[in-house]
Amino acid sequence: MLYVQQQPMIKKAERSGGGSSSWSRGIEEERLEIVDLSGMSLDSLPNPSLNLAIICKLDLSNNNLQNIPESLTARLVNLVVLDVHSNQLRRLPNSIGCLCKLKVLNVAGNMIQYLPKTIDNCKSLEELNANFNKLIQLPENIGLELRKLKKLSVNSNKLLFLPRSTSNLTSLKLLDARLNCLRSLPEDLEKLVSLETLNISQNFHFLRSLPCSLGLIFSLVELDISYNRITSLPPSIACLNKLQKLCVDGNPLMSPPLEVVEQGLYAVKGYLYQKMNSPSSSSESPSTKKKSWVGKLVKYKTFSNGGETKRSSSHEEREAFVMPDYKPIDTLASPRYMGIFSPRRLFSPRNYFTNYS
Template identity: 55%
Template sequence: MKMEKRKKREEEKEKEEHELDLSGMSLSSFPNTSLNLACITKLDLSNNNLQSIPESIIARMLNLVVLDLHSNQLHVLPNSIGCLLKLKVLNVSSNMLESLPKMIENCRALVELDANFNKLTNLPEAIGFELTKLEKLSVNSNKLIFLPFSTSHLTGLQHLDVHLNCLRSLPDDLENLINLKTLNISQNFHFLHSLPYSIGLLTSLTELNISYNSISTLPNSFACLTNLTKFMAEGNPLVCPPMEVVIKGVDEVRDYMNAKMSEGFKVVGGKGKKIRPSTSSSTTTTRRKGSWLKKVVRCGAFDGRMVNMNEGLLITPEHEMKNASSKSTPARLAALLSPLRVFSPKS
């Protein structure tokens, strides 16, 4: 028993030596210390008055795993932060940062990045290509106009919070965020008018908050968010779906958007059912069909090539346009391009 207690005390002492807590001490500069900085795994400098962090200090903390700098007066982060190859958690919220150093892309072990309540106008362009282990990205309450294109390559990302910014749009290829569970893009107010079609391909999404923007129409692909359980959309001028549908719950919204997705097609016949255009105008049908195909191709649901196995035909968007005048092609393509077929579980 004595040996176990002694071992436990030694482990606790060793842990304390590896954690440096200097929070809430009204520090305006990093204090002199005799500690071996290379041994520190957690550094807490939160709730101080720091305006800068010395490059040399950070560069020596090669084993740092957690760095907490929130609630200071920092205007910049040292470039030497790129030396922290073991860093997993970085909290720089509630400072005065206008940008993050490009060298942060070297912190490839980073799992959580919190940069809320700053003055950020952009994020490093390659952040999504380099921080492949990132699971949580919180950059709310900043001045972001766009998210970098590389954001859509954060395949491990589970939580993305960009509310209270000035976002004009979201990246197009959101379907690559295969593990994203929560997405908060609320309170971008009059800046954000639409959502990309690919938002409906976020297969793991369980919570979506688009409140207080200027969104009037949801993309039809919303019907594909089968795991979504929580949806908030108040404060938008929504007409599709109307707010009376939204307040009934996410299931009602899905049903409404599913009907919109299937609009223009109807199932007729008995045993051998066929899908035919719901309008008698062939010109209107061709135009709707081409538009619907373009949206699906754009979002990566398929590569734009479809094969009719019975007749041995390879049908592409170009082939469709050449044969728009054919009597048999519209009916055949209508069946192939039906949302029921393209988005079915089997396909």
């Protein structure tokens, strides 16, 4: 059944201020509508009975769609939210690049291997959910073009790596890349100045190391690297003063050792802090990469280098590492929730994925 709902845009017109131009914008926006065709077992889309240019939200989720017509997408010029999760899509139309006002795109639970390069033209995009697909790679310039992106969820795919340009997503607050085949992470992670949650768990035997720049994401609050093959944490993690949750379960960690990890976050950061400032560490001839990130830490006065600062200063810095007790990130990646990955749970409920209405 076709469900059409008019948005109460009169209030928006009032909030936008006085003047004839604001009033005309209000009248124009008043015609924007929400179209809900979800859960109708559609194999194809019916011929539209209304002007596609007046649709601001289109929900096609929980159907049997195998493709979306190029001509249809190209005419959705005012679309802000597009939800096509839980279908049988193998690709997205190239005309998705015409959606310059699109803010939320949910394509989770399909069979998509590649996102079209034209998605770079969706400059207003803030949330991209591509979980539970067959993605092999992301568009190379995704970080250079989608500068407003705040949430990037690509878990449960087949990604081998994240594009270098990912580091340029300066508005990104959440990056969820668990349950992939990641071999490595981009080097310049310190550019992710807004990132608060990073989940790269369950890449299993593929992910074996972390870049030193991970410790330069000073906004990071939650970090989940569980169930990988990581043997040592970068000492720079000791400098993540906002970090509150750290999960390292299921890794063959040697540095820090298991007995330190079991003591919690404070103990882990203290261990890494001492390792970073130890005379033996400073006497080694570090690589160019290590010199680079250590130089940045010294620049931001994050830690004392080689005993150059006074003892009192060092003590103050150590005090900054007092954090709450260790609390692992217990989310969908946790083994206790593995049951929800079954096809029955994945493709049936409408409320499994984020509701943007």
